[in-house]
Amino acid sequence: MTKSPWIPIFLLLIISLPLIFFITSHFIKLPLSPYSSSPPPISLSDELDDLALFNRAVNSFHPTHLAKLRIASTNKKPKIAFLFLTNTQFHFAPLWEVFFKVDNVSGVSVYKDLFNVYVHADPNVRPEIKAQGFVFTKDRFIPAKATYRGSASLIAAERRLIANAILDDQENMFFSLVSPHCVLLHSFKYFYDTILQVGKHQFGEMMSVKFKSFIEVIDEDVNLWDRYNARGKNVMLPEVKFEDFRVGSQFFTLTRNHGLLVIRERRLWKKFRVPCVRQQSCYPEEHYFPTLLSMQDPEGYSGYTLTRVNWTDSVDGHPHTYHPNELSKELIYSLRKSEFKEDYMFARKFSPDCLGPLMDMADDVIFKD
Ligand SMILES: *[C@@H]1O[C@H](CO)[C@@H](O)[C@H](O)[C@H]1NC(C)=O
Numbered sequence: 001m002t003k004s005p006w007i008p009i010f011l012l013l014i015i016s017l018p019l020i021f022f023i024t025s026h027f028i029k030l031p032l033s034p035y036s037s038s039p040p041p042i043s044l045s046d047e048l049d050d051l052a053l054f055n056r057a058v059n060s061f062h063p064t065h066l067a068k069l070r071i072a073s074t075n076k077k078p079k080i081a082f083l084f085l086t087n088t089q090f091h092f093a094p095l096w097e098v099f100f101k102v103d104n105v106s107g108v109s110v111y112k113d114l115f116n117v118y119v120h121a122d123p124n125v126r127p128e129i130k131a132q133g134f135v136f137t138k139d140r141f142i143p144a145k146a147t148y149r150g151s152a153s154l155i156a157a158e159r160r161l162i163a164n165a166i167l168d169d170q171e172n173m174f175f176s177l178v179s180p181h182c183v184l185l186h187s188f189k190y191f192y193d194t195i196l197q198v199g200k201h202q203f204g205e206m207m208s209v210k211f212k213s214f215i216e217v218i219d220e221d222v223n224l225w226d227r228y229n230a231r232g233k234n235v236m237l238p239e240v241k242f243e244d245f246r247v248g249s250q251f252f253t254l255t256r257n258h259g260l261l262v263i264r265e266r267r268l269w270k271k272f273r274v275p276c277v278r279q280q281s282c283y284p285e286e287h288y289f290p291t292l293l294s295m296q297d298p299e300g301y302s303g304y305t306l307t308r309v310n311w312t313d314s315v316d317g318h319p320h321t322y323h324p325n326e327l328s329k330e331l332i333y334s335l336r337k338s339e340f341k342e343d344y345m346f347a348r349k350f351s352p353d354c355l356g357p358l359m360d361m362a363d364d365v366i367f368k369d
């Protein structure tokens with residue numbers, strides 16, 4: 001019997017196929033490369049943990065509690081909860097410290113009674129973040145779970161941040177979601193005064209006044225139909241009709257009422273948590289919040305974002321990233337300008353090495369307004 005020399009070669013080829021695929025998909029840019037593997041679905045135990053947390057947060061706001069709070073807080077100013085969602089380091093932590101006017105010896109902020117910071121971070125990067133300054137030390141980290149791009153895990157993390165902020169401090173009146181790649185364009189004082197404006201709402205003859213959320217809510221977009229069907233055709237029905245489906249920037253500032261609405265919500269979540277079958281159209285966190293608010297309180301938000309993003313020449317859903325050679329006083333001024341009522345407060349994305357030039361401009365440009 002002659003043993004064919006082809007058999008070992010053939011076997012070797014079979015064994016090396018995954019390796020060849022791995023190498024080619026990493027070095028040759030396949031059109032679907034960032035999306036070629038689906039992120040894992042949310043596990044039942046994570047879901048149950050979250051439900052318990054959300055229930056605790058909602059129940060902490062019993063109406064009698066609210067009445068007491070109103071009395072207690074008559075001469076207190078509302079606080080803004082800054083929610084940092086990240087699985088990378090905070091390269092701009094020093095800039096945030098200047099923003100919060102943190103004393104670099106005592107670690108105490110001039111505005112300590114007006115804000116709180118909460119961080120949802122991948123456990124692997126926590127030690128690095130903790131080393132990055134006062135703002136991110138001291139129990140700012142909430143119990144986190146893994147997050148993946150193109151998955152409802154990002155919605156879950158954002159809801160977790162809101163629920164923790166509600167439980168932690170009853171004076172948190174706003175929830176501002178920010179990214180570690182965001183830089184600041186205005187001072188804390190300016191941001192605070194902007195957020196605390198009230199919106200006027202017409203109810204028939206009556207005019208009511210209340211705080212509003214700042215969140216982008218868009219109903220016309222070329223990709224909307226594909227994104228609506230990212231989980232399969234008509235999967236969103238009957239809870240979310242296509243006419244009700246909205247898109248907006250991931251980064252928002254929600255009022256406390258909207259924060260409570262979001263963590264109480266079950267009906268839309270049931271649909272948005274379904275994993276996508278088309279990863280390239282899968283951006284759940286850009287849809288869940290705008291769709292929910294537009295269905296439940298269409299008068300209660302701005303409809304636009306306070307975070308400036310430059311989508312010119314975007315690649316794989318990532319916006320333009322600024323590098324040090326592009327930075328100038330003029331860039332900061334131009335990034336602030338918006339076609340809406342308020343200036344932009346944040347901008348993204350900036351490469352980590354922009355920190356130095358930004359710090360040099362902090363006092364005279366960025367935080368001068
Ligand atoms: C602390 O702040 C002072 C003045 O604001 C500055 O001169 C000094 O360099 C800072 N020290 C550190 C360690 O950052």
Ligand SMILES: *[C@@H]1O[C@H](CO)[C@@H](O)[C@H](O)[C@H]1NC(C)=O
Pocket residue numbers: 310311312313320334335
């Ligand atoms: C937006 O990014 C493009 C390059 O992608 C750049 O040419 C342009 O100057 C940027 N716009 C602003 C306002 O920074």
